[in-house]
Amino acid sequence: GAVVSQHPSWVICKSGTSVKIECRSLDFQATTMFWYRQFPKQSLMLMATSNEGSKATYEQGVEKDKFLINHASLTLSTLTVTSAHPEDSSFYICSANDSLDGYTFGSGTRLTVV
Amino acid sequence: GENVEQHPSTLSVQEGDSAVIKCTYSDSASNYFPWYKQELGKRPQLIIDIRSNVGEKKDQRIAVTLNKTAKHFSLHITETQPEDSAVYFCAADSGTYKYIFGTGTRLKVLA
Numbered sequence: 273g274a275v276v277s278q279h280p281s282w283v284i285c286k287s288g289t290s291v292k293i294e295c296r297s298l299d300f301q302a303t304t305m306f307w308y309r310q311f312p313k314q315s316l317m318l319m320a321t322s323n324e325g326s327k328a329t330y331e332q333g334v335e336k337d338k339f340l341i342n343h344a345s346l347t348l349s350t351l352t353v354t355s356a357h358p359e360d361s362s363f364y365i366c367s368a369n370d371s372l373d374g375y376t377f378g379s380g381t382r383l384t385v386v
Numbered sequence: 387g388e389n390v391e392q393h394p395s396t397l398s399v400q401e402g403d404s405a406v407i408k409c410t411y412s413d414s415a416s417n418y419f420p421w422y423k424q425e426l427g428k429r430p431q432l433i434i435d436i437r438s439n440v441g442e443k444k445d446q447r448i449a450v451t452l453n454k455t456a457k458h459f460s461l462h463i464t465e466t467q468p469e470d471s472a473v474y475f476c477a478a479d480s481g482t483y484k485y486i487f488g489t490g491t492r493l494k495v496l497a
Contacts, residue, residue, distance in 0.1 A: 306485075307426050308487075313473075313490075313492075314489070314490070315392075315475060315487045315489045315490045316430070316475065316487045318484065318485070318486065318489075321484060333452075338437065365429060365430075375420065375429060375432065375485065376431065377429040377430050377431075379428070380427075380428075380429055382427075
């Protein structure tokens with residue numbers, strides 16, 4: 273079935289630094305990918321829709337300048353958390369749709385900002 | 387936009403009993419409703435889904451029902467086993483492949 277790879281699986285960074293998370297569709301092309309954020313014991317909150325070759329569409333309340341999304345190719349979307357702060361610590365997970373297998377999630381990235 | 391509510395937030399059942407999780411949605415245009423199982427620290431895995439032209443779907447011990455008029459859908463797990471313990475999320479589509487998730491149900495199956 274379709275595979276979505278996400279890296280890194282976990283990262284610890286200092287406050288004020290930026291962190292980049294990659295989401296790759298390994299065996300299919302994805303013109304659209306989605307980025308979610310999940311706090312402990314809470315639901316997946318859609319942050320933005322990543323569109324290949326164009327600007328991402330952000331959900332209400334999500335800071336565009338804080339969470340930079342780039343979808344430069346049909347198999348790669350990146351989420352950069354800029355000037356990270358402890359409150360940005362969370363589980364970030366991407367997803368993509370394969371026409372055969374439907375919606376597939378990446379393995380997630382646990383970000384801890386210290 | 388779409389809003390999805392899910393109940394209960396936690397559910398404990400004895401092994402062998404049935405578990406039912408319910409969700410309601412707000413957007414009548416939604417027509418696809420997947421259910422995901424998420425184990426601690428892992429990615430959500432699709433366990434069953436239903437489209438709006440179907441009222442019920444079953445896959446072994448798991449079934450989903452949809453009442454489009456009332457805008458609610460439910461997950462039914464029969465003969466529960468300890469390995470069913472996880473967090474379950476319902477979702478409704480809100481635009482092409484854009485999903486809005488429910489708040490999750492932590493299911494605990496007691497041996």
